[in-house]
Amino acid sequence: xxxxxxxxxxxxxxxxxxxxxxxELLPAGVATSATQAEYDEHHLRxxxxxxxxxxxxxxxxxxxxxxxxxxxxxxxxxxxxxGLALGAVSTDExxxxxxxxxxxxxxxxxxxxxxxxxxxxxxxxxxVTDTLRTLRDLGLPADWQTLVPYARLAxxxxxxxxxxxxxxxxxxxxxxxxxxxxxxxxPVLLALRRMAQENESAKxxxxx
Amino acid sequence: xxxxxxxxxxxxxxxxxxxxxxxELLPAGVATSATQAEYDEHHLRxxxxxxxxxxxxxxxxxxxxxxxxxxxxxxxxxxxxxGLALGAVSTDExxxxxxxxxxxxxxxxxxxxxxxxxxxxxxxxxxVTDTLRTLRDLGLPADWQTLVPYARLAxxxxxxxxxxxxxxxxxxxxxxxxxxxxxxxxPVLLALRRMAQENESAKxxxxx
Numbered sequence: 001x002x003x004x005x006x007x008x009x010x011x012x013x014x015x016x017x018x019x020x021x022x023x024e025l026l027p028a029g030v031a032t033s034a035t036q037a038e039y040d041e042h043h044l045r046x047x048x049x050x051x052x053x054x055x056x057x058x059x060x061x062x063x064x065x066x067x068x069x070x071x072x073x074x075x076x077x078x079x080x081x082x083g084l085a086l087g088a089v090s091t092d093e094x095x096x097x098x099x100x101x102x103x104x105x106x107x108x109x110x111x112x113x114x115x116x117x118x119x120x121x122x123x124x125x126x127x128v129t130d131t132l133r134t135l136r137d138l139g140l141p142a143d144w145q146t147l148v149p150y151a152r153l154a155x156x157x158x159x160x161x162x163x164x165x166x167x168x169x170x171x172x173x174x175x176x177x178x179x180x181x182x183x184x185x186x187p188v189l190l191a192l193r194r195m196a197q198e199n200e201s202a203k204x205x206x207x208x
Numbered sequence: 209x210x211x212x213x214x215x216x217x218x219x220x221x222x223x224x225x226x227x228x229x230x231x232e233l234l235p236a237g238v239a240t241s242a243t244q245a246e247y248d249e250h251h252l253r254x255x256x257x258x259x260x261x262x263x264x265x266x267x268x269x270x271x272x273x274x275x276x277x278x279x280x281x282x283x284x285x286x287x288x289x290x291g292l293a294l295g296a297v298s299t300d301e302x303x304x305x306x307x308x309x310x311x312x313x314x315x316x317x318x319x320x321x322x323x324x325x326x327x328x329x330x331x332x333x334x335x336v337t338d339t340l341r342t343l344r345d346l347g348l349p350a351d352w353q354t355l356v357p358y359a360r361l362a363x364x365x366x367x368x369x370x371x372x373x374x375x376x377x378x379x380x381x382x383x384x385x386x387x388x389x390x391x392x393x394x395p396v397l398l399a400l401r402r403m404a405q406e407n408e409s410a411k412x413x414x415x416x
Binding site: 004007011044048055077079083100105114116117118122124127130131133134135137140141146147149151153154155156157158159161178180181182184185186187188190191193194195197198200202204205206 | 336343359362394
């Protein structure tokens, strides 16, 4: 297909596609004349993924290039692909357990109690530990045990997430969906929780 | 207690407490001399709630004053209290169904299918509808039915949330906890989902 068709099917403006080509986020098309090139389905999927990483996940162009390059090198390792696209893991820095503090953090204890396999450097560990500290500082009785039932529900949410990637075989398309579903559903999941709280509160506290 | 003790027990600096007193977020203490006043447990709870609304929920001082005033007027209506503190409802503008578009939105259809009681003006409705539109624009097969199983998990999350408020009787303290737990756990719940995805992905896609 021509670049105009690639633009129409992806919803990405032609000028942006040309910029991505210059920045090597997309491989060049097959030249059909001095000024025209032909693109295929692979370009389309890669373009959509690049767009999702930049516009939805908010990555810089250079980080997106690195992620896409890593995706090319590891295209059979779906687990690593998801990790790369979602920012949980990195290819260039191996886990270094020796750098970690001796004392297990609340996040470490939670993950260990759940029996989860989570990379040592996942930034989500810090989120858990820092929030528990804040809650305690504010006088709320919350520790990692408080989070166990929430984590069990998160497991079921993740099963729903992953199940939605099953109906496509193409690794790039799966990764694109993983990024979009993970990031775009975040505000929705929080909105559903707020609404469910409102509903549960109405059930527990009938209006006087 | 003196203002210094109030500061120590709340973790709020004395200068900030004086500012809150001037802005009428806190009622004046009982004057014990020309320059000293005595504060009680009610001041402490109200101070902590004001601090939570401003520092954690990010409300302005004037909005916080309105919320606290509404809390005073409706202190027996726990359902309304939570709604006010969490921003789901407002006291001054009644629901006006006539303003709503004729066509039910995807959020309306979802809420109706779930059997939830949600105020017509909840901003969370817009979040759901807008995100579904974005997902569809990006070519993902997602409609309100996709969200039903997520919403069922959100119900169970909300039950966990509300259960954590049960062990205190004081309405101000319950509302403070509701605000803190709802807002502060948001990044943690998203972090748990990411970690659960990583774990689920490791189970489904063993490393090649």
